[in-house]
Amino acid sequence: MTSVAPEPAGQVELPPSTPLRCSFAAERRGDPMPGTAAPGMGFLLIEQPGPWGRLALSQSQLDPAVGAAVSARGVAAGLRVLLIRRPGRQPADREPGTRRFAVVDSRPGFEAARWGTFVEDADLLEVPLDARAGTPSYDPIYLVCTHGRHDPCCAIRGRPVAAALAEARPEQTWECSHVGGDRFAGNLVVLPHGLYYGRVTAQNALEVVEAYERGEVVLRLLRGRTRWLPAAQAAQHRAREVYGDLSVDAFPAAGTLHLPDGRWQVRLRHGTGHLLATVVGTAEAQMGLLTCHATSPAHPPNLVVTNLVELGASS
Numbered sequence: 550m551t552s553v554a555p556e557p558a559g560q561v562e563l564p565p566s567t568p569l570r571c572s573f574a575a576e577r578r579g580d581p582m583p584g585t586a587a588p589g590m591g592f593l594l595i596e597q598p599g600p601w602g603r604l605a606l607s608q609s610q611l612d613p614a615v616g617a618a619v620s621a622r623g624v625a626a627g628l629r630v631l632l633i634r635r636p637g638r639q640p641a642d643r644e645p646g647t648r649r650f651a652v653v654d655s656r657p658g659f660e661a662a663r664w665g666t667f668v669e670d671a672d673l674l675e676v677p678l679d680a681r682a683g684t685p686s687y688d689p690i691y692l693v694c695t696h697g698r699h700d701p702c703c704a705i706r707g708r709p710v711a712a713a714l715a716e717a718r719p720e721q722t723w724e725c726s727h728v729g730g731d732r733f734a735g736n737l738v739v740l741p742h743g744l745y746y747g748r749v750t751a752q753n754a755l756e757v758v759e760a761y762e763r764g765e766v767v768l769r770l771l772r773g774r775t776r777w778l779p780a781a782q783a784a785q786h787r788a789r790e791v792y793g794d795l796s797v798d799a800f801p802a803a804g805t806l807h808l809p810d811g812r813w814q815v816r817l818r819h820g821t822g823h824l825l826a827t828v829v830g831t832a833e834a835q836m837g838l839l840t841c842h843a844t845s846p847a848h849p850p851n852l853v854v855t856n857l858v859e860l861g862a863s864s
Contacts, residue, residue, distance in 0.1 A: 572702035575732035575849065576748060577837050582834035584783035584828075584852040586745035586773030587729040589696055592726070592738075593656040593678065594692075595619070595663075596648035597632040603698045604728035605632045612670040618684045619673050626678040626699035628652070629775070633692065636711040653690070654681040655743030655776050657801055662686045662741050664726060671801035689761060690740035692725040693749075700841045704810075708751075710735040718758060731840045732849075733772060743775035763797040780813035784826035788817055791857060794834045800824070809811040819859070823849035829857040 567579065595611070602608020609632060623630035626849055639660030649675065653662045665683030676682055693711040697704025700784035707724070713735075714722040728736050733747030737754065739761050746757055748770055760767050768789055773782030781802035788800040803816040803823060813828040839847050 558801070561620060570701065570705065571732040571838055571843070572734040574701050574837050575839070578814075578833070578837055578849065580833065580837075580849040581730060581772075581788035581851045582730075582747045582772045583735055584773055585730050585733065585747070585780040586743070586775050586777075586779075586782055587629060588778055589629045589655070589743070589775050590654040591629075591743065591775075592740065593626075593628045593630045593676075594633045594649075594651040594653065594690075594723075595621045595630065595673065596634065596650065598634050601632055601696060601698060601726055605696060605699070605703060606630065608698075609656065612857070615670040615673055617649075622674075622678060628678060630726065631692065632726040636693075636695075636715040636722060636724050637709070649767065649782055650676060650683070651690070652676070652678055652745075653681075653741050655741055655774075656786075657776060657798065660687070660741040662690060663689075671759055675864050687741070688753075689718075689758070690722050691722045691758060692728070692738040693722070694726070694728045694736040694738075695724040696727045699727040700734070700843055702731055702734040702777075703727070703736070705738065706734040709751040710749050710754045713754050714758065717755050718757065736772075738775075744797070745772035745775065746770045747772045761797070764797050766797055768795060778805050780807075780828040780852060781815045781828075783828050784813075784815035784817055784824075784854055784857070787854035787857055790818070792819070818862075823860040825856075825858050825860055828851050828853050829855050 592718045597609055597611050599610045606612040606620050620630050647668050648667050649666055651662045651664045663685050665682035683712055691714050693707050694703045695707040711724050726739055730736055735749040737746040737749045752848040757767050785800045803818050806814045815826045815828060817824040831853050833851055836846040836848050
């Protein structure tokens, strides 16, 4: 087992002279968030108390060989593998005991989590990564990235969010390992639908939860839905802005075509017909460090919808 030092806990106040960490700098620049959810079919969640290293699956109290094997299985099944733990400081010497796992399907029309338990790390190698696993649940799951060893911003900005949600929804809230998009911390992933939110705070986190529980999204904080490719996420975001439809299932993608000139064309279902969006990948002019561990600045990427038109029902 790999020994890992405890992560920083709670909100950290940065002195005025301290260079801005990646999420604070990105927020100041206004880095765009639409289209930044990591694509996938769903998630494999593994409860693992205690601290996590930068590479959580191989640098925690989880057997690193099991972590590598489970990660490979998850990737092959189109699942993102995340470690989860209950919010709060984690003692480094805690014995894991009986833990929980969940196989989460985020495909439209199939949204569900299947929960089970395991004792030995090696038991995870026998977990079926399909509908045969565990007991089905359709209850919301709120994952807050607090993986400070991967990026300090995740702990600095994620832990207050996790604490606030744990108070409001204690049974449904978990801290989780790296979900991507460090510069958008605090990052919140809402399951089973696989909605990624960024720049979530302790003050607005409950707004996201309450919106989800009535079947809606909070657009200004939404990064995208994991089931769709980034260009489709950006197109869906723009359609919501134009038509004002905030329902979780609005504007599902019906196809994404990558054109020879580098643009994308995305078809979105809308009413009895479709919308056709043209999406262009660009880079923001202002450079910056896109993670706290980055060694050189880069132009933040952006997906811009340049055209959105309605197509008839037969198109």
